[in-house]
Amino acid sequence: MSLNSHLSLALQKKTNKIISLKKSLTAQEELLILLYTAAFFSCIYCYKSRFVYFDYIYHFFTHQKNIFLTPSVLDLTVLTVAAISLLLISYLSDKLSSTKEQYNKLRLDIIHTIEGEFCYHPQRCSCKDNYISEMDKYSIDMVFK
Numbered sequence: 001m002s003l004n005s006h007l008s009l010a011l012q013k014k015t016n017k018i019i020s021l022k023k024s025l026t027a028q029e030e031l032l033i034l035l036y037t038a039a040f041f042s043c044i045y046c047y048k049s050r051f052v053y054f055d056y057i058y059h060f061f062t063h064q065k066n067i068f069l070t071p072s073v074l075d076l077t078v079l080t081v082a083a084i085s086l087l088l089i090s091y092l093s094d095k096l097s098s099t100k101e102q103y104n105k106l107r108l109d110i111i112h113t114i115e116g117e118f119c120y121h122p123q124r125c126s127c128k129d130n131y132i133s134e135m136d137k138y139s140i141d142m143v144f145k
């Protein structure tokens with residue numbers, strides 16, 4: 001049975017929206033885990049090499065011409081990865097919390113909607129139970145508020 005059969009148009013649209021929000025939430029959470037991992041390892045590298053970085057900074061600002069000290073490609077790459085991943089974590093955390101808020105609002109709205117009239121069947125039917133089970137497949141809880 002299709003998820004959208006016997007649903008009102010409004011509920012079909014809300015269902016499609018919440019499924020897309022759930023997919024977006026999952027993708028954002030996976031990306032955040034990846035970014036946290038990148039930030040963690042690059043920050044550890046930067047911390048362990050902090051004196052090398054201090055030397056670069058010191059020689060950059062003192063313009064000591066007699067000492068030729070340029071950062072290695074690895075040091076620059078790791079520093080860039082650390083900076084970018086920290087920036088992206090900050091941006092994505094905000095986006096994730098706004099998506100979560102949208103998702104929870106819509107989930108509560110759908111729960112409220114399905115508590116009332118769910119389908120057009122005159123007799124007792126299993127449409128609501130089927131809907132809840134279908135949503136469980138997407139890991140969307142439609143029972144608990």
Ligand SMILES: [Zn+2]
Pocket residue numbers: 006119120121125126127128
């Ligand atoms: Zn029904």
